[in-house]
Every structure is written in structure tokens, then in C-alpha cells.
Amino acid sequence: xxxxxxxAMALALLLCLGLLVSAQAEEExxxxxxxxxxxxxxxxxxxxxxxxxxxxxxxxxAVGGHxxxxxxxxxxxxxxxxxxxKVFEVWALNENDAxxxxxxxxxxxxxxxxxxxxxALSAETRTALxxxxxxxxxxxxxxxxxxxxxxxxxxxxxxKAKNASLDCSGLFGQSETSSSAAQAQxxxxxxxxxxxxxxxxxxxxxxATESDNDQILKDWQDARRNEETRVNWRAxxxxxxxxxxxxxxxxxxxxxxxx
Amino acid sequence: xxxxxxxxxxxxxxxxxGSVVFGAYKGWSKEKAPVEETLAGLESMLQTRVESAYNxxxxxxxxxxxxxxxxxxxxxDRARLEKASSTLEEKAAANEDLARxxxxxxxxxxxTDSVQADARDKMYVESYLPQMLAQSEEKTVGAAYxxxxxxxxxxxxxxxxxxxxxxxxxxxxxxFIVK
Numbered sequence: 485x486x487x488x489x490x491x492a493m494a495l496a497l498l499l500c501l502g503l504l505v506s507a508q509a510e511e512e513x514x515x516x517x518x519x520x521x522x523x524x525x526x527x528x529x530x531x532x533x534x535x536x537x538x539x540x541x542x543x544x545x546a547v548g549g550h551x552x553x554x555x556x557x558x559x560x561x562x563x564x565x566x567x568x569x570k571v572f573e574v575w576a577l578n579e580n581d582a583x584x585x586x587x588x589x590x591x592x593x594x595x596x597x598x599x600x601x602x603x604a605l606s607a608e609t610r611t612a613l614x615x616x617x618x619x620x621x622x623x624x625x626x627x628x629x630x631x632x633x634x635x636x637x638x639x640x641x642x643x644k645a646k647n648a649s650l651d652c653s654g655l656f657g658q659s660e661t662s663s664s665a666a667q668a669q670x671x672x673x674x675x676x677x678x679x680x681x682x683x684x685x686x687x688x689x690x691x692a693t694e695s696d697n698d699q700i701l702k703d704w705q706d707a708r709r710n711e712e713t714r715v716n717w718r719a720x721x722x723x724x725x726x727x728x729x730x731x732x733x734x735x736x737x738x739x740x741x742x743x
Numbered sequence: 744x745x746x747x748x749x750x751x752x753x754x755x756x757x758x759x760x761g762s763v764v765f766g767a768y769k770g771w772s773k774e775k776a777p778v779e780e781t782l783a784g785l786e787s788m789l790q791t792r793v794e795s796a797y798n799x800x801x802x803x804x805x806x807x808x809x810x811x812x813x814x815x816x817x818x819x820d821r822a823r824l825e826k827a828s829s830t831l832e833e834k835a836a837a838n839e840d841l842a843r844x845x846x847x848x849x850x851x852x853x854x855t856d857s858v859q860a861d862a863r864d865k866m867y868v869e870s871y872l873p874q875m876l877a878q879s880e881e882k883t884v885g886a887a888y889x890x891x892x893x894x895x896x897x898x899x900x901x902x903x904x905x906x907x908x909x910x911x912x913x914x915x916x917x918x919f920i921v922k
Contacts, residue, residue: 557871558801560794589867590801625863719766726758 514554516575525555525588532628535655536635543639546648549580549601551635555627557589568594582638586627593622595638604645605638613637632656764907771899771908778891778916785831785888785919789824791879792838796821798875799845802867806857813851816844831917838883839921845876883919892916 514522520540521533540550552575559567568585577583579598586593595610605613617637621630636652643650796817803814823829823837852858852868859865896915899905909915 557867558794558798560791561797588863589798589871591805719762722762726755726762 513571513574517552520550520552522552522554525557525586527555527586527588527627528553528631529628532632532656535632539635539639539652539655542650542652543642546643546650547580547646549578549582549598549642551639552577552581552583553586553631553635554583555586555588557587559587559590559592564590564592564594565596568596572596572598580642582642584631584634584638586622586631588627591623593618601642604642609641613641763904764911767904767907768911768913771905771913774898775895775913775916778888778895781886781888781891785883785886788879788883788886789834789838792841792883793821793825795872795876795879796824796841796845799848799872802864802872803848803852805864806852806855807848811851813844813848817841817848820844831919832922835919836921838880842876842880846873849873849876886919889919892918 514524516522519533519537521528521536523533536551536553543549543551554568554571564585564587568583571585572581572583575583577598579600581598582601583596584593585596593614595614597605597610613634618630618634621627621633633656636656640650640652799817800814800821803811803817807814809815809818820837820841824834824841826833829837849868849872852864857864858868896918899908899913899915
């Protein structure tokens with residue numbers, strides 16, 4: 485009796501794990517960008533994006549890591565840190581990489597780090613970096629300034645922790661001095677329908693267009709028609725066998741045997 | 744001889760009845776499987792509705808108290824829609840209520856001074872969020888499952904083999920409609 489209970493509990497646990505795994509697998513995230521910036525909310529300036537690329541290549545030479553930036557309008561109820569960690573995993577970023585997530589419509593953000601970067605920067609250092617160099621301009625909606633300040637200080641902290649030198653000269657100059665440029669980014673810019681969907685919903689597998697929907701329905705109707713045809717043929721064969729056994733098989737049995 | 748013929752005839756009738764019953768059960772069960780497969784598409788669309796509600800609430804809480812009646816209604820609709828144990832009919836009702844209550848909340852927000860003074864939230868309230876709600880609603884109503892389930896039910900409810908299948912426990916597909 486006890487054994488049965490244990491087996492039943494183990495089975496239930498396995499089922500729950502299976503459901504969890506399948507639920508996780510169903511979630512989809514934005515694809516890894518070509519560079520280091522995925523500005524789905526369209527709030528970052530071009531100059532900032534270029535400087536982030538330059539900073540990233542310098543950081544790669546210094547410590548082998550990159551600073552990635554992802555912006556979205558909303559996460560649809562998903563917690564920002566959980567989402568950032570998951571994107572870090574899905575993008576297969578390396579142990580020295582950092583990912584900064586900005587959720588514009590929710591006024592929230594999160595920083596996800598690879599294992600080596602986490603080892604190099606304590607939780608206190610990370611909190612201090614975000615509080616000292618990011619939070620205030622982010623909440624003031626000066627997104628370029630917020631990202632520029634954090635990216636520079638984060639990259640320098642990572643380099644310092646690994647006793648490497650990182651040259652940030654010539655980077656982010658415009659975003660630090662021009663407040664009008666930063667102010668211009670406080671309101672998201674008009675974006676395409678596809679980007680709109682990607683930036684509004686946490687998962688990106690909802691973009692099933694009407695034609696996709698029609699295709700699903702057509703596939704279902706085709707499958708149903710094929711099934712009906714198969715059933716009809718099967719019925720004809722069954723009927724033929726039944727009739728053969730009932731009316732014809734009997735006569736062949738009665739044929740006289742030769743000795 | 745007559746007895747054997749009679750037995751053969753009875754056996755034939757039995758076989759016919761058996762094959763009809765078995766065929767009906769198996770056929771309708773098989774036909775229902777792909778309908779249920781399209782359910783995943785509807786569930787995915789419903790998730791966009793839940794997320795839409797979260798997004799509306801994220802903006803709303805910056806401008807109205809969370810005890811506000813309109814805010815609470817949207818939050819309740821969201822919870823009903825998100826509840827895994829709800830039937831499709833319950834989810835359809837929650838979805839319909841969400842469309843109405845979210846539109847009402849956005850209307851309230853639109854007339855709030857703080858929204859009017861905030862370029863970003865004004866854009867969310869007047870453009871992004873209504874567009875998101877409308878698109879997710881359109882996709883939910885147009886999901887392949889709804890048509891597949893309606894067609895399946897129409898057929899199973901209006902055929903002799905469907906009647907037999909229902910007697911044997913093949914249930915009509917749940918429809919995503921408010922009755």
C-alpha cells in the first residue's frame with residue numbers, strides 16, 4: 485500500500501515537472517540581435533547604439549564580455565528579473581556578458597549577468613551601479629543617458645575586477661552633454677506593427693497572422709476530409725469481408741473431398 | 744438449415760451493429776482530436792488578453808488608485824481569464840467583460856489630467872493599449888479553434904453516427920462563446 489502511494493507521488497511529481505518543462509518550452513523570446521542592442525520599444529538614439537557597439541568590442545578585447553541592451557514596452561505581468569535571466573539564457577550569452585533590460589511602460593528594469601561577471605561583481609556592487617548610474621535618469625525617462633552611464637560604469641567595473649584596462653574615451657559624449665537629445669527619447673517613437681507586437685507582449689509567438697490562422701483551419705479541414713475518405717474505404721472493405729464469409733465461404737466448404 | 748441461416752443473419756446484424764457503433768465511436772473520437780489540437784492556438788491568444796490586461800493595469804496604477812472600481816474590474820477579469828481551471832465558456836465571459844471593462848478604464852484614464860500631461864502615457868492610453876486590446880480580441884475571436892469546434896459540434900449533433908458517438912461518451916467540443 486505504502487509502495488503504491490510512493491509510486492503515485494513520484495508519478496505525480498514527474499507529471500508536474502513535465503508540465504513545467506513544457507510550459508517553459510512554450511515561451512518564446514525576441515531573437516538575439518545582430519549587434520548588442522535590441523531596442524524593441526524604439527526609445528534609444530542611434531548614437532547611443534553605435535557607442536554601445538564600440539564599448540562592447542572594447543570590453544570584449546579587455547575581458548571577453550559584452551553589454552547587451554533590450555528594451556520593451558511591457559512584459560505582460562512577467563517579473564523583469566525573471567524575464568532578463570530567461571532572455572540571457574535563450575540568447576546563449578557567455579559567462580562574461582551582461583544584459584540590461586528596460587521595460588518602458590512599466591518603469592522597471594533588470595540586469596542579468598553571466599556566471600563570471602556575477603562572480604566579479606557582488607550583489608551590492610550591482611545594486612550600487614544601478615542606483616547610482618541608472619535609476620534616476622531612467623525614471624526621468626532619459627533612456628540614452630541612463631543606458632550610457634550604466635554601460636560605461638558596468639564595463640569599467642567588470643574590467644577592473646579582472647585587472648584589465650578599458651578605454652571609454654570618445655564614447656557616449658553626446659548623450660552626456662545634450663539634454664535635448666535625451667529628452668527627445670522620453671517618448672517612444674512610432675514603430676512597425678511587428679515591432680509593436682514584439683514590444684507589447686512578453687512572448688513573441690502570438691504573431692500568428694490571419695493567414696496563419698486560415699492555414700491552421702485549412703489543414704484541419706483537409707485532415708478531416710482525408711479521414712472521412714479513409715473511413716469510407718475501410719467500411720467498404722469490412723462489408724466485403726463480412727458478406728464473403730456469410731454467403732460465399734460456406735459454399736466452398738461444402739465441396740466434396742477427394743480421397 | 745433454417746436455423747443456421749437465421750443464426751448467420753443474426754450474426755450479420757450483430758456485426759453490422761457492432762461495426763457501426765465501433766466505427767462511430769472511433770471515427771468521432773479521431774475527428775475530435777485535431778479540434779483539440781487547435782485549442783493550443785486559442786489558449787495562446789487568450790494569453791495575449793491576459794497580458795493586455797496586465798499592461799493596461801501597469802499604466803492605470805500610475806494615474807488611478809488600485810481601489811478604483813474600474814481598475815478592480817479589469818483586475819478581476821484578468822484573474823478570471825488567467826484561472827487555469829475555468830471552462831472555455833467562463834473564459835469567454837471573462838474575455839467579453841475584459842473588453843468592456845478595459846475600454847471603460849482607458850476612457851477614464853484618457854480624461855485624467857495626469858495622463859494628458861504625460862506624453863508617454865497619453866500615447867499608451869490613446870494609441871498603443873487600445874490597439875493592443877483590439878488586435879488581441881480580433882485574434883482571439885478569429886482563432887481556428889472556434890470555427891473547428893463549431894463545425895465539429897454541428898456535425899456530431901446532426902448525424903446518426905454522431906448520436907451514437909455521443910451515447911458512447913464522445914462529447915461535443917467546448918465552444919468559446921458566452922451562452
